[in-house]
């Protein structure tokens with residue numbers, strides 16, 4: 758696990774966009790695992806810039822998103838909509854190339870990823886409680902895509918995206934910790950101070966079910982990008 762410290766979230770986004778560029782050069786039909794939340798937004802902005810500058814194309818690539826709410830109050834609240842407006846509608850993925858887990862496909866989502874060739878590059882944010890995707894504390898490390906109940910801590914953190922907060926969904930479908938672990942290269946980004954305890958659990962280096970992110974500790978190819986502000990607080 759490599760820790761990479763940068764000055765700003767923008768610099769983190771631009772640096773990871775270069776990994777996308779390199780991968781797409783070597784493998785135009787690469788498979789990306791993508792994440793939602795505010796943390797990957799500078800990365801998506803950098804990818805859009807690179808696409809507009811003609812540096813990258815997603816025309817032969819595919820994506821599998823990490824998670825999706827169950828019973829989001831409005832279409833605009835879904836992660837599919839988030840990805841559409843923050844990345845997909847600005848770049849050239851082909852129709853049908855972007856996949857999301859759902860109640861209907863959750864039992865076959867892992868198989869679909871495997872059949873597509875497996876994820877080459879998985880992007881992750883992290884929850885305050887160390888969740889990745891919506892794998893909350895005590896999720897088994899060998900879990901595949903499944904229905905997850907959100908903790909109150911996570912609902913509270915995500916309430917800012919929903920009117921009034923009480924509409925925040927209680928459940929989501931998420932890739933499991935094993936689904937994520939199967940990716941060939943994992944990049945986890947943390948850029949705000951609410952993530953200090955979660956990143957501390959990674960620095961400690963002990964696998965612990967109470968901190969789902971620690972499932973990544975034994976993975977051979979993980980980069981953790983942190984802002985210097987967050988790193989200083991650990």
Ligand code: GLP
Nearest residue numbers: 792794795796882883884890891
């Ligand atoms: C949600 C998502 C996670 C994400 C987390 C952090 O819970 N399911 O994938 O990492 O939020 O979000 P943010 O980046 O906005 O802090």
